[in-house]
Amino acid sequence: MKISYSWLKKIIDLPEDPDYIGKLLTRSGLEVESVEEIEPVRGGLEGMVVGYVVTCEKHPDADKLSKTTVDIGSDIIVPIVCGAPNVAAGQKVIVATVGATLYPAEGEPFKIKKAKIRGEASEGMICAEDEIGLGKSHAGIMVLDTNLPAGTPAAKYFNLEKDFVFEIGLTPNRADAASHWGVARDLRALLNRDLHLPSVEAFKAPENEFPIxxxxxxxxxxxxxxxxxxxxxxxxxxxxxxxxxxxxxxxxxxxxxxxxxxxxxxxxxxxxxxxxxxxxxxxxxxxxxxxxxxxxxxxxxxxxxxxxxxxxxxxxxxxxxxxxxxxxxxxxxxxxxxxxxxxxxxxxxxxxxxxxxxxxxxxxxxxxxxxxxxxxxxxxxxxxxxxxxxxxxxxxxxxxxxxxYPQAIQPFDFEVKYKNIDRLIGKSIDRHFIHRILQNLDIKITQESNYGHEGFEESFRVSVPPYRVDVQREADIIEEILRIYGFENVEISEHLSTDFLASFPQPDKERLQTDVARLLAANGFNEILTNSLTKATYTDLTESFKSELNVPILNRLSEDLGVMRQTLLFSGLEALAYNINRRQKDLKVFEFGKVYSRKPEGGEGQKAYQEELHLALLVTGDKHPESWQAKAEKTDFFVLAGAVQQILARLGINAEQQAVQNDIFSYGLAFMLNNRAVATVGLVNPKLAKAAEVKQTVFFADIAWDYLLKKYSAKHKFQDVAKFPEVRRDLSLVLDKQVSFDQIKKLALRTEKKILQQVNVFDVYEGDNIGAGKKSYSVSFTLQDEAQTLTDAVIDKTMTRLMEVFEKELGAVIRK
CATH class of the missing domain: 3.50.40.10 (Phenylalanyl-trna Synthetase, Chain B, domain 3)
Incomplete structure (x- = not known):
């Protein structure tokens, strides 16, 4: 909502500058988002003055030009060549001096410079009204009827007054302030000044000449x-x-x-x-x-x-x-x-x-x-x-x-107790000051006869005009008093106390989101923001998202914006397609966004729907630009899986991994926590990518952000630097193809819980040398005892126990 400072000054006296008024309004709840200076004429006629034409004669080399000398003040007389037919000696005119910028009614602005016109010097310009943006006439120069001396600024002659416009972010409850009169009413309460309401006494209604x-x-x-x-x-x-x-x-x-x-x-x-x-x-x-x-x-x-x-x-x-x-x-x-x-x-x-x-x-x-x-x-x-x-x-x-007006709308009438004012504000405010605030806001004190007498110190009744739809109870009156009195005027007590102590403080969700966004940005990801509305046909492409769970839009603008999205995948693919079509093919992007769906079990009203905040990551193209130092290398699954592991580590989440098999991914991995997938990563099914007009390989990660925040712990775990060295031992295991590394890792950590610190795979081999249906894992085991240095005997005993369990439970053949 825009409010003009000059317009306000017609309603209430405001000697204060606009910036101060803006701060005052913001303090009272009418947030001034900006204060913009408005010039009545572009440029404000800066560099233009009233001039006096001293001499005027025909230009020696041009029939339609005149050679003049013009007094522009301070005893400065300058030569000016003028093409207007009505210029003459003895005139008062508007002169644009050298260096002034003109903003004509039509065309681009231009700057006045010293020049020679047909061999004659010209140091300024005598202006017509269209040349300085004051009108559209170009019949001739402006001839002024004024006694103002030469050199007087043109802005002063035309009485141009700058205006300032407040951009107010009006909240829905403040309908009373949706006008200059409404804003002035708040200023009346803040400054304790009278308002000047335009008179309508001149309105006279005659007999009905034209009755309707x-x-x-x-x-x-x-x-x-x-x-x-x-x-x-x-x-x-x-x-x-x-x-x-x-x-x-x-x-x-x-x-x-x-x-x-x-x-x-x-x-x-x-x-x-x-x-x-x-x-x-x-x-x-x-x-x-x-x-x-x-x-x-x-x-x-x-x-x-x-x-x-x-x-x-x-x-x-x-x-x-x-x-x-x-x-x-x-x-x-x-x-x-x-x-x-x-x-x-x-x-x-x-x-x-x-x-x-x-x-x-x-x-x-x-x-x-x-x-x-x-x-x-x-x-x-x-x-x-x-x-x-x-x-x-x-x-x-x-x-x-x-x-x-058959039935008048009644004001809101109720009682206000002073003890509640003092309790909610946190201090006792002078009772007369309270009454003055309310009366300046057009809130009547209905117990005027009791003002200052017996019972006045306990309570009073108010009559709130019906247009103040946001003031209908005692707490609302107290809010009105406080916003005018000023929150900053309520002193902070020297002895602060709280009603309870929170043993488990809630994490700052916005800060965590910012931290993860910065982590991703540091790893080369760019943030995107996509539309929550999408095509209903996307869910027909996969059984992982059910069409019957779509949330349709009743007043849809188009079929492409017909439903709320169930996943960030398709809107992310559309963003990739937009960039790829503009020759930006190497992309790493992420988005925090909500997904929506009907609840499978149904329900009524809002209970029938659910919305969750998710984090999506998409990568496609090359890992890094091609250069003389390194050849271009296609991005892969591990780039995205690594980013997800970094995010989980930042949040202190230790999730198990298992393979994903669905029609969204050609292959993928799920990070499980309490039997729930908190993140899934994989290669997007080419059929889905093609539906969004993406023809190159895309890897996608979907992270259930809301759920992760519930499991996030702000407690930081610290440990001393190990005093004793770690030891690494490697094994080569030949296993059936269906045995995963995750099974090996879980079995090893379950077998040796004390000194086994880390299990890692550093090579995988499949070929004729190990037989059909087999594969070989090269696995490293990191051993460390925090209490003492490991001996060869302990290490050999641990590795023997691991080999035995691999052979027994996984059917492994240990390659020597």
């Missing part, structure tokens, strides 16, 4: 509806002040009628809509639900299909607007419009929110209505807008004000 009958059929969706007819308007461009105000907050001026409605919406927070009265068939305005399936063309020219739950503003024959969301093309203000019906209503937030979501339309009006506007402010906003329209478009009020 208004009927509200659905008062639940439209509790209050106001309107008035204005006749004799002339639709055209808005005046400069109005256009500048809208442009400063990022809006494009349309015409004077529409611009006023937008101006008042951003000023007061009340959306309005102007209808062409000629389009109101039967002179009837009916607020009712749409007919199911009715077609309606909105102002943007798109045809919408309405539902019976959508509230509309209709005439006697058809809808004219989707209430609180968007106007219609037929009834909008046109250049030929001379009479308008101006509407200002309060629509139910629930009704507008549902309609906006169903139709997929988000507008400035729906943004405010679905959060809750002020039901007591729409008539004031109506009169304010009507008076502005008379000012900028002419005309007259041609009807009485329609105000249909």
């Amino acid at each position: 009958a208004v009927t509200v059929e659905n008062s639940e969706a439209c509790p209050r509806f106001g309107g008035v007819v204005i006749d004799g308007v002339t639709v055209g461009e808005s005046p400069e002040w109005l256009q500048k105000a809208l442009i400063s907050i990022g809006l494009s001026p349309i015409n004077n009628i529409v611009d006023v409605t937008n101006y008042v919406m951003h000023e007061l927070g009340q959306p309005l809509h102007a209808f062409d009265a000629a389009a109101i068939a039967g002179n009837q305005v009916i607020v009712k639900n749409a007919a199911e399936g009715a077609k309606f063309v909105t102002l943007d020219g798109q045809e919408r299909t309405l539902q019976a739950t959508n509230l509309t503003i209709s005439n006697a024959t058809e809808p004219m607007a989707i209430a609180g969301v968007f106007g219609g093309s037929k009834s909008g203000v046109k250049d030929s419009t001379t009479r308008i019906f101006l509407e200002s209503a309060y629509f139910s937030p629930v009704s507008v929110r549902k309609t906006s979501q169903v139709l997929g339309i988000k507008t400035d009006a729906s943004f405010r209505f679905e959060r809750g506007v002020n039901p007591d402010g729409n008539i004031y906003a109506l009169k304010r807008a009507a008076l502005l329209i008379l000012e900028v478009a002419g005309g007259k009020i041609a009807s009485s004000v329609t105000d249909i």
Whole structure:
């Protein structure tokens, strides 16, 4: 949300600089994300001054040029060659001095330099209005009617004032602050200053010259509806002040009628809509639900299909607007419009929110209505807008004000106890200061008669206006007091205490994720971020992911974005394909992302679905670029498996390994913890890679990140450096092909638990020399005793026991 500093200053006195105001607003809960300086004219007319033409004569070598001398102040007179037909001696003009940059209305900026034009020196430029961005006229130079001396900055002559725009990250609960008036109200409480509300006393409603009958059929969706007819308007461009105000907050001026409605919406927070009265068939305005399936063309020219739950503003024959969301093309203000019906209503937030979501339309009006506007402010906003329209478009009020409000929306009324204020804030605040804060926020103290008297020190009652939908209980009032009083003004006690001591602190998930991301980046991986929406057809390619477990999107934008992803594999493959198609074929990428699915056992509502955070790694192409030092070498399974082992080691996870057999991988490995696969690594089935248009070999790792964090232990284990040397012994084992190294390792560690520290395979051989169906493992065993130096006898005894168990349980033949 954009808020103009100059606009705010019309509502509240602000001698403070914009940066201070931004910090003040952020402190109170309206987070100012940026403060942007806005120049009314590009460049701010820097380097341009009022000049006085001392002499003017025809250029000796050019009929259409004039040779002038111009006083630019400080007794400096410069020669300037000018091509304007209306230049003459004795004029006050705008001069762009040497070094100034001009920003013309059309074309690129250019810098003024000393030059010679047809042999005559020229040290500046006498400007037309389009050349400095002040207008579009190029009929001649600007001739000023002023007594300002030569050398006066042009910005001072044109009274150009810089503006600053606050970009506020408005939270959904602060609907009351979705306007300049709402932000000024917080500043009133923070600075204890008066606000200047624009007067509407000049509004006079005559007899109904052009009466329009208004009927509200659905008062639940439209509790209050106001309107008035204005006749004799002339639709055209808005005046400069109005256009500048809208442009400063990022809006494009349309015409004077529409611009006023937008101006008042951003000023007061009340959306309005102007209808062409000629389009109101039967002179009837009916607020009712749409007919199911009715077609309606909105102002943007798109045809919408309405539902019976959508509230509309209709005439006697058809809808004219989707209430609180968007106007219609037929009834909008046109250049030929001379009479308008101006509407200002309060629509139910629930009704507008549902309609906006169903139709997929988000507008400035729906943004405010679905959060809750002020039901007591729409008539004031109506009169304010009507008076502005008379000012900028002419005309007259041609009807009485329609105000249909059958059941007033009541304020929130409840008791607030001082002991609870003191307890939750952590200090006692002066009671009169508390009351001042609340009253400046338009929260009434209903026990005024008791103010300062008996009972005042215990509690008081408040009446909170209905537009403060976020303040409905005692704790909310205390929050309002604290955010205005200032969190930084609550001192920290010298004696801090806690209600409990956490024996098992939770790990910092974000920090761990950052640590692992840095680990991967240090190993040459790049992070990617892919879409959570994907194709439903991907799950048809493999039985490992069930199509019936897909989470479909109800309002899908396309079939390619039809379901939530069950895995990070396919979106990762699409990212690889995008890069490979751009000749980036050697890739190592990772992504932290959520995966989604229906629960196999079913359920209702949110319980029927599950989402988990996973970490995906993908590698493809060469391990490293080809160079004179080394030939290109294709990446392999062990590059990715090694990265996964590093991650598990960083998290202190000791997982067992077992082979994976499924239709996702051609071959793979699973890292198991408590009989659950915490990570799987393997070569992606070429059929799946081809479906994502990847034609080269891809290795993929999927890590169940959420589960890993549950098993992570922040306790660091330390041990002394070994005092006694380690010993290595090697064995060559001939085994059946189906025996894996993992079986050898587990059996060895189970057989010798005390001095066997590490088991590793350093060679595997298959061939005719060892027989069909056999393979040979060359395995190293690292032995170490922490208490003493190992003797040959102990080493030989240990190795003999290992060989015996390998022969007995695995049918191994020990090669001598």
